[in-house]
Amino acid sequence: MSAVAAAGQSIAVRVARKTVEAEGVAGFRLVSADGARLPGFAPGAHIDVALPGGLVRQYSLCNLPAQDGHYEIGVLRDAASRGGSLAMHDAVHEGSVLSISPPRNHFPLHEDAVHSLLLAGGIGVTPLLSMAQRLAALGAGFALHCCSRTAARAPYRRRLEASSFADKVFFHHDDGPPAQRLDLASTIGHPAPGRRIYVCGPQGFLEAVRAAARELQWPDAQVHFEYFSGTLPAAGEQGEFEVELRSSGRVVRVPASLSVVDALAAEGIDIPVSCAQGVCGTCLTRVLEGEIEHRDLYLTPEEQAANDQFLPCCSRTRSPRLVLDL
Incomplete structure (x- = not known):
């Protein structure tokens, strides 16, 4: 059973249109x-999509939230993927019926900002495209910078160039002239009250932006980010350990070959899970005792340092046992 169906909140949608949005990028318009009526959403939201073969993947909604008659997602064809992007490109066509979750949002837009700087790496433009459309509708101050390897691989370039806010959109390509490449320090600038940064893209791009923002002394609370893939940071040795469920005192052994979620599931203890990559936050669980080895891309550094919650789909422990609030 897919994570979407298991959550008991599945929505059947039909692919009304499949388009080419860049080299290797397919766009999908989904209708009920x-x-x-499809549930409403706010910029930055994503949906879980149950794919052929039992896979479940997360995709950001990239259309204007007011267009509640449909959802739009963009999917990069990734030859190194574990099957999700290939299934969307090769097995999903116009007319296909898919099961999705209601929208969830871990990357919300602060509409009261004086100015919003949107920084996209490749397909990471999808949630920022929704944000840009909303900010333009509000008449708010913003700029969108789109980075890609080549002009042909810039997702949604044609749409952005034809938009009413095209003067606020800037493209940067690795194969372009040096003057066109993104200068992070000058683009980000110095922090000021009411200014916010939103960044989405691959891990290297995101970390470069965050590092530049810290160097310029931006407060973490004004820098918002979302990874678009589950490329997890390297971890140390992962041996066997135990988890204890505080409510019952039950102890479950977690071998090196299994995640905490899988070890608990094998004992009939189910934790809601979606991406299984430490990205979406669905399985976030409170930790009462033990030292966590965080391997997720969801919690902020400050939240990880608090050592009171973790994502059992990917994170482990540095202590012999974790006591969970379950």
Whole structure:
């Protein structure tokens, strides 16, 4: 059973349109399969999509939130993927019916900002495209910088160039002239009250932006980010350990070959899980005792340092046992 179906909140949608949005990028317009109204969403939201073969993947919604008659997602064809992007490109066509979750948002837009700087790496533009459309509709101050390897690989370039806010959009390509490449320090600038940064893209791009923002003394609270893939940071040796469920005192052994989620599931203890990569936050669990080895891309450094919650789909422990609030 897919994570979408297991959560008991699945929505049947039909692919009304499949488009080419850049080299290697497919766009999908999803409409309700039964004509019912789709749930609303805010910029930055994503949906879980149950794919052929039992895979479940997360994709950001990239259309204007007011367009509640449909959802739009963009998917990069990644030859190194574990099957999700290939399934979307090769097995999902116009007319295909898919099961999705209601929208969830771990990357919300602060609409009261004086100015929003949107920085996209490749397909990471998808949630920022929704944000840009919303900010333009509000008449708010913003700029969107889109970085890609080549002009042909810049997702949604044609749409952005034809938009009403095209003068606020800037493209940067690795194969372009040096003057066109993104200068992070000058683009980010110095922090000021009411200014916010939103960044989405691959891990290297995101970490470069965050490092530049810290160097310029931006407060973490004004820098918002979302990874678009589950490329997890390297971890140390992962041996066997135990988890204890505080409510019952039950102790479950977690071998080196299994995640905490999988070890608990093998004992009939289910934790809601979606991406299984430490990205979406669905399985976030409170920790009462023990030292956590965080391997997620969801919690902020400050939240990880608090040592009171973790994502059992990927994180482990540096102590012999973790006591969980379960």
